[in-house]
Amino acid sequence: MSLSTLTKPWEAMNYGFLDASAKRELRRKMLKAVAVPGCQMPYASREVPMARGWGTGGLQVSLTLINPQTRVKVIDQGADDSVNAASIRRFLARVSGAPTTMDTLEADLIQSRHRVPEEIMREDQVLVLQVPNPEPLRPVQPNMSIARQMHADADYGRMWLQLYEQILRSGRVMQGASYPSLVNGRHVMTPSPIPRWDVPKLNMAKHLTILSAGREKRIHAVPPFTRVEPLVFDDVPYRVEDHGGLTCIRSGATGFFMNEIPQEDGTSAYEISDSEFGVKTIRAAEGEDIRFGDTWYKDGEMPQ
The missing domain is CATH 3.40.50.11310 (Bacterial phosphonate metabolism protein PhnH)
Known part of the structure; x- marks a missing residue:
């Protein structure tokens, strides 16, 4: 053996x-x-x-x-x-x-x-x-x-x-x-x-x-x-983060969830959290034929 x-x-x-x-x-x-x-x-x-x-x-x-x-x-x-x-x-x-x-x-x-x-x-x-x-x-x-x-x-x-x-x-x-x-x-x-x-x-x-x-x-x-x-009370409605009015500094996209980026002067800039959606927005702005899907939110609000 x-x-x-x-x-x-x-x-x-x-x-x-x-x-x-x-x-x-x-x-x-x-x-x-x-x-x-x-x-x-x-x-x-x-x-x-x-x-x-x-x-x-x-x-x-x-x-x-x-x-x-x-x-x-x-x-x-x-x-x-x-x-x-x-x-x-x-x-x-x-x-x-x-x-x-x-x-x-x-x-x-x-x-x-x-x-x-x-x-x-x-x-x-x-x-x-x-x-x-x-x-x-x-x-x-x-x-x-x-x-x-x-x-x-x-x-x-x-x-x-x-x-x-x-x-x-x-x-x-x-x-x-x-x-x-x-x-x-x-x-x-x-x-x-x-x-x-x-x-x-x-x-x-x-x-x-x-x-x-x-x-x-x-x-x-x-x-x-x-x-x-x-879980919410009837008289205290559920609220999401107030990001509807923020604009992404890279892509220009608005109405979506943003990441806050502190600046040296004490202010804040914002960048869209969904990175690929931001990239698609940039490529579309540059003239490429990009296919977008429907989004959950429209201008920071979710349709009922």
């Missing part, structure tokens, strides 16, 4: 990096999450070549859904060219052979950290959101066993109290990103740290949204045409 007889020939890694068992479990949990919108489903989060907290949950979902024909777009707080977005996009392409794109209209699978694209997504597209903390009750109930029971009983009184206290102290709801939202009239979820601007985009959307937290080992989903309602 020799060592060569005890070893197998070298083989490449599994398609899409994850083993078949991991993909099978994730598919089952995604189906459960779609069947019970907004409800967190536990799963055995696998190790991937990325630090926990940097998008491992979203990456595992993307690796499960991807195939060689899937056109992939990855964004990090709206930007396609950030280090995190570029690294994930390159990894997905390397282990799957899938083509990549930066155009929302061309993508089949969009993995995002903290933003929803400005252009309306179609029925055949899937949005995967990275979630650092999937538990909306954690600020009011740190004991997760009790929090699970509160979800089972639909006991969200403490969350309403937290919002009420913010109004008493500050005159308005101070919750910014991760605004708690009621899904399908039953479960309250955290829609990842997307800004308030993006939460209405999930309501009755045509596309499937999957939210995955690799570090916390939880996954939940918003199926197409599902109600997503931010």
Whole structure:
């Protein structure tokens, strides 16, 4: 007997990096999450070549859904060219052979950290959101066993109290990103740290949204045409960030969510957060024939 007889020939890694068992479990949990919108489903989060907290949950979902024909777009707080977005996009392409794109209209699978694209997504597209903390009750109930029971009983009184206290102290709801939202009239979820601007985009959307937290080992989903309602009082309406009157210094686009850039003289300039939409606007202004999709917002307002 020799060592060569005890070893197998070298083989490449599994398609899409994850083993078949991991993909099978994730598919089952995604189906459960779609069947019970907004409800967190536990799963055995696998190790991937990325630090926990940097998008491992979203990456595992993307690796499960991807195939060689899937056109992939990855964004990090709206930007396609950030280090995190570029690294994930390159990894997905390397282990799957899938083509990549930066155009929302061309993508089949969009993995995002903290933003929803400005252009309306179609029925055949899937949005995967990275979630650092999937538990909306954690600020009011740190004991997760009790929090699970509160979800089972639909006991969200403490969350309403937290919002009420913010109004008493500050005159308005101070919750910014991760605004708690009621899904399908039953479960309250955290829609990842997307800004308030993006939460209405999930309501009755045509596309499937999957939210995955690799570090916390939880996954939940918003199926197409599902109600997503931010928690608000009848006499204190939900308000998004007041960016409608801001203009992007690079592209000249107005009426969309902007990043604030402090200037040396103490003032602020603004740049559109959806970087590819800004690039398309610049190219269109230079005379190129660019295809734009319908946008969720028109001049800073979302049509009712």
